[in-house]
Amino acid sequence: MDCKQAEKLIPDFIKGEMETRAAKQFLEHVKKCPSCKEELSIQFLVTVGMERLEDGDAFNLNDELSARLQMAESHIKIRQRLQRGLYYFEVIAMLIVILVMTTVVFI
């Protein structure tokens, strides 16, 4: 992912509307790229900061951004683990089917 693509995804990330694969690539890019990280911080501060000002609760936004980055990362890990789990489940299900079929043939 290049900077242009990452920048386009920033608003989606802030809104929490991003599919897993895009989020993973986005986070990988932001980690390596200081200018996109900066852009993300600014947009996050502006977007969330405005909401918070209305609520009268505009402190610790930087902490909140890093918390959100960590949360997104752990969500990705959980989803990947789930997908891997499903894959194993399918393999096991297929093995069982094959076993049952061969057993039937031998009987």
Ligand SMILES: [Zn+2]
């Ligand atoms: Zn970048």
